[in-house]
Amino acid sequence: MKQILFTVFLSIFLVILLPMFLSFGIRFVPDRFQPSLGVTQKVYDDVEVSQRFIASEDNLSTLGMSIKNPNLVNKKEIRLSIYDQDENLVRESVLSGMNIEDGKFVKFKFDPIYDSRNKEYRFVLSALSTQKHEALEVFLTSDNLPGVEKSYIDLEESEYSTSFVPFYKPKNFFEVGLNIYSQWIGKFLKDTAFAFGYLALVVSMTIFIIYTTLDRKRN
Amino acid sequence: MDILSQPVLRNLLILAILIRLLVMPFYYHPDIKTYHFQASFLQDGVIDIYSFLEANKERLPLKEEFVYFPLTYFFLGGYQILISPLLGGDFKDWLFDASAQAISDFKIYRYLFILKFPYLLIDVAMAFLLTGFFIDWQQKKRVFIFWLFNPFTFIAIYLYSNVDIIPVFLSTVALIFAVKNKLFISSLFIGIAAAFKAFPFLFFPFLLLYGKRYSQVITMLSLAIGSFGAILIPFWSESFRQAALVSGLTTRIVSFGIGFGFGEMLILPIFFISILFFLSLVDREKVTENMEKILFSLLLIIFSFIHFHIQWLLWMMPLAALIIVSSRQLNLLLYVLIVLAMAIPFLYNDKAMTFGLLEPYSHLYTLLPLPFAAIQRFYDPYVVQSVLHSIFAGGSLVLIYKMFRVR
Numbered sequence: 359m360k361q362i363l364f365t366v367f368l369s370i371f372l373v374i375l376l377p378m379f380l381s382f383g384i385r386f387v388p389d390r391f392q393p394s395l396g397v398t399q400k401v402y403d404d405v406e407v408s409q410r411f412i413a414s415e416d417n418l419s420t421l422g423m424s425i426k427n428p429n430l431v432n433k434k435e436i437r438l439s440i441y442d443q444d445e446n447l448v449r450e451s452v453l454s455g456m457n458i459e460d461g462k463f464v465k466f467k468f469d470p471i472y473d474s475r476n477k478e479y480r481f482v483l484s485a486l487s488t489q490k491h492e493a494l495e496v497f498l499t500s501d502n503l504p505g506v507e508k509s510y511i512d513l514e515e516s517e518y519s520t521s522f523v524p525f526y527k528p529k530n531f532f533e534v535g536l537n538i539y540s541q542w543i544g545k546f547l548k549d550t551a552f553a554f555g556y557l558a559l560v561v562s563m564t565i566f567i568i569y570t571t572l573d574r575k576r577n
Numbered sequence: 578m579d580i581l582s583q584p585v586l587r588n589l590l591i592l593a594i595l596i597r598l599l600v601m602p603f604y605y606h607p608d609i610k611t612y613h614f615q616a617s618f619l620q621d622g623v624i625d626i627y628s629f630l631e632a633n634k635e636r637l638p639l640k641e642e643f644v645y646f647p648l649t650y651f652f653l654g655g656y657q658i659l660i661s662p663l664l665g666g667d668f669k670d671w672l673f674d675a676s677a678q679a680i681s682d683f684k685i686y687r688y689l690f691i692l693k694f695p696y697l698l699i700d701v702a703m704a705f706l707l708t709g710f711f712i713d714w715q716q717k718k719r720v721f722i723f724w725l726f727n728p729f730t731f732i733a734i735y736l737y738s739n740v741d742i743i744p745v746f747l748s749t750v751a752l753i754f755a756v757k758n759k760l761f762i763s764s765l766f767i768g769i770a771a772a773f774k775a776f777p778f779l780f781f782p783f784l785l786l787y788g789k790r791y792s793q794v795i796t797m798l799s800l801a802i803g804s805f806g807a808i809l810i811p812f813w814s815e816s817f818r819q820a821a822l823v824s825g826l827t828t829r830i831v832s833f834g835i836g837f838g839f840g841e842m843l844i845l846p847i848f849f850i851s852i853l854f855f856l857s858l859v860d861r862e863k864v865t866e867n868m869e870k871i872l873f874s875l876l877l878i879i880f881s882f883i884h885f886h887i888q889w890l891l892w893m894m895p896l897a898a899l900i901i902v903s904s905r906q907l908n909l910l911l912y913v914l915i916v917l918a919m920a921i922p923f924l925y926n927d928k929a930m931t932f933g934l935l936e937p938y939s940h941l942y943t944l945l946p947l948p949f950a951a952i953q954r955f956y957d958p959y960v961v962q963s964v965l966h967s968i969f970a971g972g973s974l975v976l977i978y979k980m981f982r983v984r
Binding site (some may be wrong): 365391546554560 | 584589590591595597598599600602603604676677681683684686687708723727731736745932935937938939940943944945947
């Protein structure tokens, strides 16, 4: 009996409860999948990569991007500076090449920008102390991204954008979990034929079990 | 007395199916997409999948080799052809989409449910099959309920989309025929099971011990190898050898040993399996009473000495079910070992083993740090894995000893 109850509870736990519990561990939420990785651009000395974008949510707190560090030769700093539309420096984040594996997706974290939603920002990647031969390389993309313009490489407009992902800090403890559940249910119901058939099957089996169990107890 | 004539057991069967249906659409392991992508070429008339994948690697979106044996390809490919009207026209596009966005397809729940459905049928059939090992009605009931409600197979099959349930089922069929002294049919089933995946051949030397005469043994050998060979030989090529023969199990089982010079090595898993075999050989009269314990011990030895996938643990579950029902004194140790064995792969540095399973809910779960990364902050996670694996090996040794002491 204990085994039956345990496995039944396990099934319900896996489907309903575990996703909510795990959602509490998601501290930063991206607003898209990473764009495709195309060519790379070296960042060194006075060669900077500049990118304008519009934040889609409040609490912008991280920018993630893939960076090459061929032969792990770079051990120096790379700096991300974020400017608002008035060109005020609002945030900075520094990573060390010592912690950047070749082709790794890295995150530049900074204090959340609370009212970032629908505001335009410009980030600049720079590495003043790096020489060309040891430069880190940031991946660019040819994908057209909403709210993202073409990058500027050393003040010249490129035909590509930076392949980056903005992350936002949830406003409260339950926001992520509730969003996950609402998107999950919405996605499930979008396949109407399957959702209807599946729910009909599950509900009818549940009713059958309850009915026959109660019927047996009555008799 | 028939299982289905009992209202309580009938209701438990429906409940067991229900809890499986609840989980089936919502947990995703990438293997199910990979091998169904590969199996989809059967519809296009591809018979030799190994050569096809090798020749077309550059243009295909998924580059993995087909690591199973041919019957897995034909089974999965044939099933896809059969249920293609239910999968819909977009299914093939989904299979061919190698991007991270593929998981966002709203039809993924339909695909997962339908693709796992054969496993549900075989899983339920296994519950009935296991009752055939017992004469006592209470034992039949216990093994039926144990199999339907044991969390280990539930997780292995429906979370990890474990196609191994097919050769596991066929191996169990082979075993029941051997126990009932239908040795030639047993050998045929072993050959067929091995034509899905190689591991059933691990059991075969022990099943040969049922043969009382040399002519029987030779016939059993011929049937098993013959049926296996008849299926495999048409596919023999370098591509097949690389993809399916040089697999995880076959290389890992012979890679751990103690070198004693001149290029030779005492291969420890083979050493201990040989001990088990020769002990069985000299005590053949007891083989028929204890075959499930012998085969379970065989798998414990193998898993003690190799880095294993969680899916492989399914191989031992029917045997565990038989032992749990017939030798209840060992239950606690057996449960502890199985939990330990399932915990070890959770510590691997592989997202698909843990939070990646929940991607059908949201890809955000892949942002969670793995247990591997969490442990890495404090200690070397490989050492932790090794400690747990060593404890598992020690516990396995004790269980093997106790299994043959308990009457």
